[in-house]
Amino acid sequence: MTSDRSNKIRKPPHLLPTKQRTILLVDDSEVDRVIYQRYLKKSREYDYHFIEAETGKAALEIYPNVLPDLVLLDYFLPDINGLEWIERWQQKYNKNPCPVIILTGQGNDNIAEQFIKLGAADYLIKDQITSDRLNFSVYKELIRQEEKQKFTQTIQCQNEQLLEVNRLLKDQMNCGENADCLLRNNEEKLHCAVFNAPIPVLVHAEDGEILHVNQTWTELSGYTIEDIPTTAEWTQKAYGNKQGTVKSWIDRLYELNQRVDEGEFKIRTADGQVRIWNFSSAPLGKLLDGRRLVISCAKDVTEIKQAKMALQESEIHFRKTFEQAAVGMAHVAPNGKWLLVNQKLCQIVGYSQEELREKTFQEMTHPDDVEPDLEYVRQILAGEITSYSMEKRYIRKDKSPVWVTLTVSLFKSKTGEPEYFICVIEDINERKNIELSQQQALKRLANLHQIDKAIIEAQKPQAIAKIAINNIQYFLPACQRASIVTFNSEHRAATILGTQGRAEQKTPKKLETTLDIWQDLINRLQESEQNYVVAYLSQLPKLSAAIPSLATSGLDCFICFSLKAQNKLLGIFKLWVEDVEVVTPEQLAIIEEISVQVAIAIQQANLIQADQNYALNLEKKVQERTAQIEEINKELKAFSYSISHDLKAPLRAIQGFAVALQEDYAENLDDLGQEYASRLVASAEQMEKLIQDLLAYSRLSRTEIHKKPVNLTSVVNKALEDLEIAMTDVQPEITIEKPLLNVLGNRTILQQIVNNLLSNALKFTSAKVKPQIHIWTEEYPENFVRLWIEDKGIGIEAQHQERIFEVFERLHGNEAYPGTGIGLAIVKKGVERLGGRLGVKSEVNRGSRFWVELPGVEG
């Protein structure tokens, strides 16, 4: 069946191209025929007129009536295949009258090669045919055909000129006496024309003799007339083993009565090269001896042919590269329509090539990425940039997003008009997903860290529970309810610290329950090898009975994490979910981590609470003690007051009356009476001294002390002055290493200290010996100054050296060495109040060295 449907697809008149061409479209698929016509109707150069044929035979039959400019031939025809079709067509219609483009279902280098050998102009793989591709191929072949025709016309023109010359020669031969001369003359002209023609020309006679070989022929083939005197010699030299075929072809030429285009032949030149010549031959009349002549002209098309082959190869190569590229490649129209897409791009986006060509890149781009992409397109069309590269998402056919790196450059026509974008699309979905999941993991980690920090910072178990529960939704969106319960095994009690989600306990107070209702869970957690168990409320009757709000909430399944610290189960973290299968191992690991932090924080909070309780108790005790001490002090003050006032008054009375007795009634008293009276006076004096010392000691404990630098030399001098009376009796030997160092202290207290030590040094010396006293100061570490007072007295036994600093501790009776036993106690109390230390080094009968260490004066 043949038909002409070209009238059905018309372009607007102003777009109609001027050149008209007829195309014979041989294809059994009506759909394909329609598509190719649609494609070709887009041509800007030609207005195509289509003749369709469904079978090879139909095409061969209509061929002479149509005489198309080009044949588009399907390889798989129902009756014969494309190769057979071309062979029959060439046999029937004399070589290659017009270009044939083969359309094949599948690409195959072998078939491609056979077609090229047979002289097919091009072959296209049906799957890859686009409007551009088809138009380009047809356009290219038509242009080539036109050039060939122009060339043939040139040859024909030259042949006609030669024939005219020949005709004239013949005419002249037939006329009169000068015919011979004219003939010779014309023969010379013919020879000259042939010889100088710019294309190879050969004139040969039917017996095989070669009469003329022109200069171009010799230049291109390397053979002179001497090398090839006959066509047999020529075919043998130029065609090798194909000489027979060519020779018989040449022999047929003499039968022709018009020009014939023989087509292309491969010839071997004298120097061994293979060149392709396109021959045309024409009859040149007869020689005088009756032999028919033929003139054969050729065009050397070797370079053109090679260029064509190279072009075809590079096209095949390009097509393969484009098709088999490991990245997606595409041509996209300036309006966004996909023009040409490769297989890889189809794989990336999940659309077939046909489906893609119906779409624009905008409608396939993720909504968030359309704007940035269009902005780049604007810039590239405006010439602000020459190319761009961006990461973006396409939406696959199955609606899932896919990340790609898109690199785009613009192809412009010779006039600078944008033709199409060249796009390279690399699938980076996997890398991008890894990147995104890493980012999510980092974000999760940061959140986890925040929670950890908040948990650790919270000080009360309830606050800790609240933070953990509030944040758990972020890590486990499927969580319907979360709660934290702590246990107190000692009191067999449990506390619900907090809940959130369904059946949430709104009361802010802690909810106490017995431990028994949790015991099943506790047992299961302790048996489990993991830190959690999956449990169902329906299987825990005690729990659902004890907390009715839970039982009516409709919740059943929960994951129960243990809150353990130092191997002790402090409580549980319960997370209720509809389906435990939706919880991923990663989520379980995160919640486990949070549970550990919660457990540590709760334990810490408990310890802090215990510490705080302990501190509170301690403070209470201190307050009690302080109150007691204050009470004692008060009593002591009252006691001192009573001593100073109440005791001193009767004492003064005793002293006064005893002295009155001695003075006023001395003559009335016998010796014994007088002795009693003096003992009374002495006892009263002793008691007064005792009271004074006790008051001094008591004052030392109570008075507020202000410290300032004190000159020890002046203190010692004053003490010597104070003790002058004592010294007049014994005349002691006193050495002072002056100047003594200054100390930070209180003048009054220091005076009392030095007075007491010096008086002891004088006092505790054997009556027979003259007292020897040595006084000096020394610097000690940490800016302390030590004052030494050394005597050569009776000394102190080692076992008493500590207790003599206590109140009323005396080593001797009052008769041997009078005293109150308070002097050294005052010294000790005074030194302590000044922030110093004191001590003694002593040996019996060799003397004692008392030392007092006080803060020195800085600088």
Ligand code: ADP
């Ligand atoms: P008192 O001197 O009034 O007895 P103190 O408190 O001053 O009381 O001294 C206590 C006791 O320490 C003295 O009774 C004495 O036995 C002993 N004692 C103090 N100073 C010396 C000293 N320099 N040499 C020997 N014994 C001393």
